[in-house]
Amino acid sequence: MAQHAPPARGARLGRAVGASGSGSTVSGVVLLLPGTSRFTPGPVRALARALGRAGGAEGLVAHTLPHGAGAVREEQARWAADEAVRRYGDVPVCLAGYDAGGLAALRAAGHEAVNSVLALAPCLGRADGAGSPEPVKQLAGRQVLIVHGTNDARSDPEDSFLLAARAKKANRSTCRFEVHSDGHSLAEHQAEVVALAVDFVLGAVCSGRYSRPVADALAAPPPLGLRMPLASGFGRSLRR
Template identity: 85%
Template sequence: MAQHAPPARGVRLGRPAGANGSVSTVSGVVLLLPGVSRFSPGPLRPLARALARAGGTDGLVAHTVQHGAGPQEEAAGWAADEALRRYGDVPVCLAGYGAGGRTALRAGGHGAVNTVLALAPCLGVADEEGSPEPVKHLAGRQVLIVHGTNDARSDPESSFLLAARAKKANRSTCRFEVHSDGHGLREHQAEVVALGVDFVMGAMVSGRYSRPVTDALAAPPPLGLRMPLASGFGRSLRG
């Protein structure tokens, strides 16, 4: 596979976490897409550590995408290409927070992507041209959106409306609400991270999800798109 230059200066993949650091053992790649500020990573750092612990022996590796000044969707697309160049034909998950969550949803149509995780995505009602956020390209992917109900920076109703449209194009779409939490998802970070790990591992490694995720994927709208994230989620999963 030909090597493609980054779309803008400064775009690169961070150091790998998981898969024992061996290229030969990698079976899947999680690309972590941060928000606008590197000083507010939200739950991405603990998510990366948790994924490395949970999936490293199964060949899962995580990289943070350090993007430059260009469009973040282009950076995400380059990162997916770079993951394929490094590791071969492996499935890719785009996991983003804030503006990175929006990027994960927008770039989810890349041919290598099979999983999209959007945490507190910063979405508008419409894009710059006045059209709603696209969703048809998410068909065939496993999609999870997580949003705090008290998010004052990114309207949680926008992600619900997008999820409702995405569900029509892709039944493998679900959304969890973190009640009383804000944009940073700090109050229930442990549960958010556990949910993200459960979803990514199920989509990319085991093919199995916890009961709440299974129920959310199977439930018709709006039930599966307003699924409450239970306090203590993850403490006894698959126990």
């Protein structure tokens, strides 16, 4: 199969949100990877709209990929990163995923165009005695943010903490926020989650600047920077 062809059925970039015009007007790309079901989108739709509003003037483009699962989701992420480079040139790419999309974003982070990864309530399988832990070497050199609700009944938040702890050893630019009392969909504090995600993406892809909480989380040693509480009202008074 030719390298430019989609490796999995349904692999495509969704409609562009944000900067428009020729490729020369685009300075960065966010690839949004939803979960397995279109009926449980989590914060992805709200995040796409917020990125379009906040990042369009800075040349940021966001594309939402189709829903998928497992290895198909991971292949879609890698194909989409290739397609972003083909379409927009040598610009930084952020993989931002929720649920199974969060896991795919983490796994596909080794793509040479990817400079940052955002994983929202990633579905991780804790390795048993016969299995291997999720790899983290591909996260080296990337900016990484993991966000997880403390009441997530579908994906154990402790699994993402353990992954973040291992990732931090390979990559100091890793942080993790906990959304207290929120579940897998991150619906109860969606506004704060979206504001945090936008702040991280704009900093990683466009400006290189982060709000104080994100900067502190990236700089803090473990476990402090990996169990940062997401404050109620985050984003209301941010000044970039």
